[in-house]
Amino acid sequence: MKGSLFDGIPAELPEEIFDTICSTENVKIERIISRGHASPEGFWYDQERNEFILVVRGSAGLKIESEENIVVLRSGDYLNIGAHVKHRVEWADPACETIWLAVYY
């Protein structure tokens, strides 16, 4: 039942890691680990569900397609992204892992 978002972080992280913590018909809660990762060139997330995203550790820059500026998220910062609001990760901290909590609802 108890877990830690900081457990099981691999020393090498060639790809981002997405771990489902819990999932029901209506909601999915996920831990994401990034280290210097960005979304592939030209790629946009376009999701069926709303997404609440929280940076627990590290930092990252998110681009919302309809907004001019990159949204910089640091520890404790969150963003609520509506369904089908296209977005991508422009950058994540290259010096340490960025730990995200994502709630899709």
Added chain:
Amino acid sequence: MKGSLFDGIPAELPEEIFDTICSTENVKIERIISRGHASPEGFWYDQERNEFILVVRGSAGLKIESEENIVVLRSGDYLNIGAHVKHRVEWADPACETIWLAVYY
């Protein structure tokens, strides 16, 4: 759209603070701020929904009625509590605020 779990923490905290970040028919996401607070003597949370609870900063001890030991949660630790699993906060760090993210689903 963007917010921080660490913004708007009052210097004095006579009562715990519960801030709804977003709420739909199926899910509610909430920030909770505690500083040395415990649930009232004899009180148990008994909730209609499942609850995912994450300690983002600080630490606290949760008692699940059906379990013998207090579950100690520190930064990054989470607990998934099923609907109607009775639980209470036995203690929260008295020296600093404890910031929780709660997802009721």
